[in-house]
Amino acid sequence: MPADMFALTLPFDPSALTLEMLMAGLAMLVLILGIIVPKGARHGLGWVSLLGILGIMAVAVSLWGEKRELLNGMYLLDNYALFWKITFMTAAALVILGCMRFVDNMGNQAEYYSLTLFATLGMMVMASAGDFITFYLGLELMTLSFVILVCFRKTDAKSVEAGIKYLLLAGMSSAVLLYGLTLIYGLTGSITILEIGRIIAMQPLSPALVLAVVLVIAGLGFKVSAVPFHMWSPDVYEGAPTPVTAYLAVGSKAASFAIILRLFVSGLPGIWENWAMVMAILAAVTIIVGNLVAIPQTNIKRMLAYSSIAQAGYILVGLVTATEAGIKGVMFYCFLYVFATMAAFVVATYYYNVSGSDELRDYAGLAQRSPLLAAVMLVALLSMAGIPPLAGFAGKFYLFSSIVGDFLWLVFVGLIMSMVSVYYYLRVALVMYRDDPVDATPISVSSPVAVTLVFATIATLVIGICPGPLSEVVNGAAHTFFLH
Amino acid sequence: MSDWAGVFIFFVVALIFGAGGIATSFLIQPRRDTPLKLEPYECGMPTQGSTWIQFKTGYFLYALLFVIFDVETIYLYAWAVKFQSLGLFAFIEMIIFVFILIVGLWYAWKEGALEWQ
Numbered sequence: 322m323p324a325d326m327f328a329l330t331l332p333f334d335p336s337a338l339t340l341e342m343l344m345a346g347l348a349m350l351v352l353i354l355g356i357i358v359p360k361g362a363r364h365g366l367g368w369v370s371l372l373g374i375l376g377i378m379a380v381a382v383s384l385w386g387e388k389r390e391l392l393n394g395m396y397l398l399d400n401y402a403l404f405w406k407i408t409f410m411t412a413a414a415l416v417i418l419g420c421m422r423f424v425d426n427m428g429n430q431a432e433y434y435s436l437t438l439f440a441t442l443g444m445m446v447m448a449s450a451g452d453f454i455t456f457y458l459g460l461e462l463m464t465l466s467f468v469i470l471v472c473f474r475k476t477d478a479k480s481v482e483a484g485i486k487y488l489l490l491a492g493m494s495s496a497v498l499l500y501g502l503t504l505i506y507g508l509t510g511s512i513t514i515l516e517i518g519r520i521i522a523m524q525p526l527s528p529a530l531v532l533a534v535v536l537v538i539a540g541l542g543f544k545v546s547a548v549p550f551h552m553w554s555p556d557v558y559e560g561a562p563t564p565v566t567a568y569l570a571v572g573s574k575a576a577s578f579a580i581i582l583r584l585f586v587s588g589l590p591g592i593w594e595n596w597a598m599v600m601a602i603l604a605a606v607t608i609i610v611g612n613l614v615a616i617p618q619t620n621i622k623r624m625l626a627y628s629s630i631a632q633a634g635y636i637l638v639g640l641v642t643a644t645e646a647g648i649k650g651v652m653f654y655c656f657l658y659v660f661a662t663m664a665a666f667v668v669a670t671y672y673y674n675v676s677g678s679d680e681l682r683d684y685a686g687l688a689q690r691s692p693l694l695a696a697v698m699l700v701a702l703l704s705m706a707g708i709p710p711l712a713g714f715a716g717k718f719y720l721f722s723s724i725v726g727d728f729l730w731l732v733f734v735g736l737i738m739s740m741v742s743v744y745y746y747l748r749v750a751l752v753m754y755r756d757d758p759v760d761a762t763p764i765s766v767s768s769p770v771a772v773t774l775v776f777a778t779i780a781t782l783v784i785g786i787c788p789g790p791l792s793e794v795v796n797g798a799a800h801t802f803f804l805h
Numbered sequence: 806m807s808d809w810a811g812v813f814i815f816f817v818v819a820l821i822f823g824a825g826g827i828a829t830s831f832l833i834q835p836r837r838d839t840p841l842k843l844e845p846y847e848c849g850m851p852t853q854g855s856t857w858i859q860f861k862t863g864y865f866l867y868a869l870l871f872v873i874f875d876v877e878t879i880y881l882y883a884w885a886v887k888f889q890s891l892g893l894f895a896f897i898e899m900i901i902f903v904f905i906l907i908v909g910l911w912y913a914w915k916e917g918a919l920e921w922q
Contacts, residue, residue, distance in 0.1 A: 349908055356915045 337389045337398045340381055340406060341445055347373040348438035355431020363430045367421040370434040371414055374441075378410045388801060390451065394513045397451040404652055404798040405448035405579040412571045412659045413441045419667035419773035420564035423674055427474060427562060437568065440466035444576035453502045453512040456580055457495075460544075463576060464491045467569055471561040483560025490543065490553040498540025504533035505588075514588040522591030534589065534596055538603070541584075544577035545633045547603055548610040558626035563673055566622060567666030570629045575655040578636055582651060586643045587802070593643050601641045601724075605734045607634030612738045616745045621669055622679050624745065625662075628705060631742060632658060638735060639720045641728055649799040650720035653792065657704070657712035657784050664701035664777035668694050671770050681749065686758025693766055695753045697774040702746040704781045707739045712784035719792070866918045870910065877906055 335342070351370055355363060381403055389398045417437065424433050443463030450456035468491065472484025506512055508530055509520040521530070542550035558566045589596065611631030618624035636658075639650035669679065672694065676683055688695035704713035717739065721732050766774070784791055884891065884899055913919065 349905065352912055353908060356912055 333391050334389070337387075337391050337396065339384070340377055341442060341449075343373075343377045343380065344438060344442040344445060347377065348435045348442060351438060352431055352435040355435070364421065364425045366430045366434050367417055367424065370438060371417045374410050374414045374417070374438075378407060378414070381407050381410065388804065394451040394515050395455055396449050398449055399804070400798040400801040401648075401652075402449040402579075404656075404795065405575065406445045408575055408652075408656050408659060409441050409444040409448070409572055411656075412568060412575070412663060413437060415659070415663040415667070415773055415777060416564050416568045416571075418769050419663065420567075420670050421769055422767065423562065423564055423670050426674070429473075433470070433473060436466045436470050440470070440568070440572065444572055444579075447576045448579045450580060450583065451514055453506065453514075456514075456584075457499070457502070459576075460580070461495070463573060464495070467491075467565070467573060470565040471557060471569070473562050473565065477560075479560040480562065481560075483557045486553055486560075487557045494540050494543030494550070496540075497536050497543075501533045501536030501538075501540060504529055504536065508533065514583055517588045518590060521589060524591075526592055526595060530592065531595070534592070535599075537584065538596070538599060541577055541581050542603065545574050545581070545637070546630050547633050547637060548607040548630065551607070551611070551630045554630060555623050555626040558629075559620060559622045559679075563622065563666055563670040563679075566626075567663055567670070570625070570666070571659050571662050574629070574633060574636075575659070578640075578651055578655055581640065582648055582802070585640060586648065590643055597641055597643070600637060601728050601731050604634050604637035604641065605731055607631065607637060608735055608738045609634075612742045612745075615742070618745075619681050620679050621681050621684065621749070624681065624749075625665060625669070628742070628746070629662065631738070632662075632705065635717060635720055635735060638731060639723055641731070642723050644723060645796075645799050645803065646719070646723040648802055649792075649795050650716070650723050652795045652799060653719050653788075654716035656791065656795070657716050657781065660777040660780045660784075661701045661704040661713060664697050664774055664781070665705075667770060667773055667777070668698045668701070671766065672764075675764050681752060683759075684749065684752050685756035686761065687753040689761060690758055691764040691766060693771065693774065694764065697778050698753065699750050700778050700781055702749055704785065706743045706746045708743070710782075710785045712781045712788070715785055715788040715792075863921055866913070870913060870918065873906060873909065877903070 347370070350373070351366055354366060354369060358365070384398070385400060385403055387398055387403070388400075390396070391398070417434065424430055427433065440463050443459045443461070443466060446459030446462065447456060448459075450459055468484055468488045471487050472481045474480040502512075505517060508524070508527065509517045511517050511520060524530075539550060543553070546554040558570065561569065585596065585600075608631055611627050611629075611634055615624050615627035615631065618627060636651055636654050639647040639654065641647065672684070672687070673679055687698070700711065704711035707713040707717040717735070721735055724731055880902065881899070884895060888895075
């Protein structure tokens with residue numbers, strides 16, 4: 322027997338995985354508490370999850386500035402990854418705080434919160450992924466958690482239908498994506514993204530590589546619901562429980578953008594001139610279709626779904642140039658998108674609890690019944706439309722300024738469609754403020770929800786009025802992206 | 806490119822081989838349909854009654870739990886064979902791995918997945 326058999330030698334430094342281990346531990350803890358705690362006390366699980374997330378967020382902030390590579394670039398911990406992780410955790414914290422009562426009404430709190438946390442863990446793994454295996458593992462952890470969350474209301478046919486649709490289409494898009502990734506592996510002999518970047522830069526462009534890139538774009542296009550791969554999202558967003566829709570619209574999309582940037586900007590910069598135009602056209606089509614189809618929607622969740630498709634188009638714009646400015650635009654926009662979307666969806670969730678309806682016409686007179694809900698909804702929608710001085714304006718400014726040089730036509734597409742989007746966003750405002758309510762009883766907003774809404778609104782206003790500090794932070798994070 | 810030409814030829818030959826069999830049998834087969842021949846092909850006994858019946862989800866839950874522990878055994882076996890050289894780190898890792906599975910089983914038990922209703 323070797324003498325050092327029980328010596329603790331580690332093949333890698335596990336402290337780089339602190340955040341992920343804490344998140345996995347928290348998710349397990351919530352599940353275990355769900356078994357132990359009696360049914361009546363399970364509403365406390367939301368608070369446990371929330372405090373846990375805030376604690377892990379504090380650890381993430383304390384890790385700021387770290388720069389490590391695990392196992393030959395398999396796992397990357399840098400400011401870029403940390404920024405995304407903080408973004409995901411902010412979204413998770415807001416959705417948990419804002420929708421506790423909705424979850425209590427659904428029951429099974431332990432499963433709901435632990436799945437939300439596992440989905441967050443998947444996103445965090447994606448943000449740090451340095452190779453295909455890690456990336457795919459994170460992606461599937463996130464997607465499978467979301468599949469269960471989407472059909473969480475087992476007795477609601479719409480919810481189950483949405484779940485099955487999401488499962489099938491996520492499976493299909495994963496298959497397409499994997500096919501693309503295997504082709505890249507076949508051509509380069511490596512699964513590490515940075516290594517692939519070096520090998521592809523030296524190779525001539527082969528038809529197989531073109532096919533691979535197209536398949537990867539299609540697979541990831543599904544995840545961010547870019548047109549023409551967006552068909553699933555309105556149905557799934559409408560059928561899923563509203564808090565899940567909110568988290569799906571923000572978290573899943575942001576995590577996919579985090580990995581798209583890694584894949585394309587550090588993995589495929591060698592053939593940038595070949596995919597830049599594809600991305601630009603994809604962005605333009607997504608912006609146009611998302612905004613135009615949002616106009617005739619009568620269901621608020623469907624409208625927000627199409628609006629989120631359009632937002633995905635705006636974010637894709639930042640990818641086109643593959644420069645630091647573009648990456649910064651994407652990160653900045655995703656961060657502020659969290660607040661605007663969460664605010665809008667939390668209002669929709671709360672109003673659904675009161676009225677039992679997601680139809681736009683039932684929002685009539687909301688301003689008279691609850692000035693807070695109406696005002697928060699208005700600010701959130703105007704921010705998404707990009708009206709100054711709200712955060713959305715600053716975000717769009719950074720995104721579009723990155724492409725002014727070479728893709729001026731795309732800037733015009735974005736500007737014109739932003740103006741179109743103001744129409745359908747303001748239609749909600751019109752219904753809320755002009756029309757008289759059918760039932761004029763005032764709605765009292767419970768304090769956790771009020772805190773969520775006020776916080777999200779203030780964040781939207783502050784980022785919009787002085788984008789400087791956040792912009793500095795994002796600059797630093799985008800800079801570390803290129804240092805590996 | 807010559808390496809890839811081989812793959813291409815292989816692909817074409819495979820296509821001809823598959824399509825050729827179907828085409829030949831289509832061309833030379835005698836066509837005498839009997840009711841039995843027109844039935845959809847199925848192995849086993851002819852079905853009795855409606856085929857759209859519901860299965861108990863209990864089977865599914867048992868199968869799922871079985872698969873989890875089946876896969877666990879695969880990992881445990883590989884680890885056990887190399888136990889001496891892997892050392893304490895792998896031991897701790899395995900304990901965490903088994904712990905996670907036990908939490909899952911505990912939850913399933915508590916939720917009544919092991920009760921046959």
